[in-house]
Amino acid sequence: MEAIIAIAFTLITAACSIGLVVGSILLIVHGFKKDTTWGVINLLVPFGAIVFMFKYPDEAEPERKITLISLIGLIATIALTGIIGSTV
Numbered sequence: 001m002e003a004i005i006a007i008a009f010t011l012i013t014a015a016c017s018i019g020l021v022v023g024s025i026l027l028i029v030h031g032f033k034k035d036t037t038w039g040v041i042n043l044l045v046p047f048g049a050i051v052f053m054f055k056y057p058d059e060a061e062p063e064r065k066i067t068l069i070s071l072i073g074l075i076a077t078i079a080l081t082g083i084i085g086s087t088v
Contacts, residue, residue, distance in 0.1 A: 016074040023067030
């Protein structure tokens with residue numbers, strides 16, 4: 001049973017990580033479409049993409065959904081893995 005749970009958490013973590021990377025790349029592309037400065041900020045500044053998502057919500061609508069859902073899913077799976085791992 002633990003092996004099935006471990007495989008499920010691994011697949012969910014991988015899917016959320018891929019979604020986070022795809023959403024971040026799309027945010028970088030839209031940042032460069034808006035302005036070169038925003039593209040560089042999204043690329044190099046750690047939380048610049050989050051600022052861009054909330055400053056220009058109409059331009060970053062699909063990417064914002066992908067990134068936020070993936071980030072929440074990744075945090076949830078890591079937290080649940082820690083909780084389940086500490087009880088076993």
